[in-house]
Amino acid sequence: MKTAKIVCAPNVSDDAYAYICARFARRFGAEAFERETDAQLLGGFVVLFDGKVYDMSLRTQLSALRADCEKE
């Protein structure tokens, strides 16, 4: 069974978590999900599935934005 591990920020509600699982199952065919909470994410979620990482966390996006600012 293909299990996906979803790491969420503390402010992600069950409703939003269910929505993410439904879309992920439809898109990638995952059959089971494992939830984990990480306050470092600040917001959004990270999915680990089939050896791949799908990072949609605010921390990563802010870090990318910050790197662009420091580059200028």
Added chain:
Amino acid sequence: MESLGLDITKVPIDLVLNLLNIVLLFLIVRTLAYKPIRKFMDARTERVNAEARAAGEKAAEAEKLKAEYAALLENGEAVKQAQADEARKAADAEKDRILAEANAKAAQIVREAREQAQKEHDEALGAMRQDVVDLAFDISEKLLEHSITDDDTKKLADRLFDSRVGGEESA
């Protein structure tokens, strides 16, 4: 004549004898003394002439020396003037060299100071910029952490699943 104690009868003989004595004495003196005296006188004249010549030569030599000294003096003045000019020229050259060196040193100091100031300005600006970025992101993190909603999370999910790749990274 008696009052003088002279004997008249003898006077012509005495006179004659005296005269003869005188003549004889003269002849003797002339014979004996004339030549030496003549010689002496000639020698003295020769000596005087020689001394006169020597004096003349000395005077000429003195004159010559005087002329030489005058020339030397004049030349000395010229040499002294030339030396003074040479010394002044050397001093001027040294002054110019020192001035040029000082100007170059001053220019270098100014240039280094300017470079240092620019470097410190850039460093300060960079540090300040970094502080601003840090502050901005700290504030953004706090704001986002408390303001993100479920709809925002769902939009993140839609963005991931609608894009071909999404936030995919290798694990």
